[in-house]
């Protein structure tokens with residue numbers, strides 16, 4: 308499938324293009340691949356985060372040029388001889404990544420079970436539901452299914468599928484234990500989902516190992532679903548792991564949430580900093596904390612504690628550094 312359509316968003320001229328994709332495929336020497344990737348990303352002017360390991364790769368990548376991002380995707384397809392990348396694409400006018408980083412990990416999505424091996428082209432597609440199949444099952448079989456959000460509590464909080472159970476976990480490694488505790492009937496039809504599909508790829512293997520064979524995962528995750536079925540069964544916004552914090556139903560960067568300057572969780576409560584008078588958003592947990600509730604940043608919180616009632620300058624956040632023009636400095640200098 309060509310990626311023309313997802314890039315056409317809300318009429319705003321997009322400045323950055325974003326693509327999320329993963330693939331389970333054996334990589335013999337991840338360290339050597341890391342060097343290759345760093346060089347390629349620099350040559351091709353790509354920003355983002357990629358996690359690689361012996362089992363494959365998992366990335367959200369971005370560029371200020373659609374052509375460059377397409378070339379980046381083609382490089383992966385050629386390198387691993389893939390017909391499809393199953394990429395989830397979006398566009399935005401706010402920079403999602405300031406740099407490119409590669410991390411080598413034992414797993415490309417952390418489950419705590421590096422022994423569960425998977426190859427994307429060998430995955431049983433009978434357990435994948437396309438966004439339209441998923442949508443149909445949710446509408447027609449609602450009384451017979453159990454829907455479980457495999458993501459963390461703060462991801463669930465800002466948006467999820469109608470009727471989905473919230474495991475209230477801090478990290479994905481806690482999911483199997485949560486599941487075990489529910490004592491769900493082994494024949495029950497269960498639907499699981501995550502952001503881009505990768506957590507479910509491994510999650511479903513673990514559930515199958517525990518004897519649950521009537522489990523289905525949303526192919527391409529919430530991001531693919533929203534691309535095809537906005538304003539249907541998913542409610543709210545979808546948390547993403549970059550500067551956009553979340554994307555809305557049209558896959559546009561969230562207008563509602565920023566990251567809490569104190570703890571990094573999604574924040575939507577508006578406050579004005581007592582030290583620098585900047586308006587900011589804070590999360591519903593930090594807003595309860597005396598040392599944090601009135602300050603826009605870690606710096607202001609610290610300074611205000613050390614010198615109470617002493618005003619200070621406005622604090623810039625990383626994305627503001629990108630937008631605010633600074634005299635005599637190139638973009639790269641501003642990022643250092």
Ligand SMILES: [Zn+2]
Pocket residue numbers: 567568569570571572589590591592593594
């Ligand atoms: Zn917070």
Ligand SMILES: [Zn+2]
Pocket residue numbers: 580581582583584585602603604607622
């Ligand atoms: Zn401040």
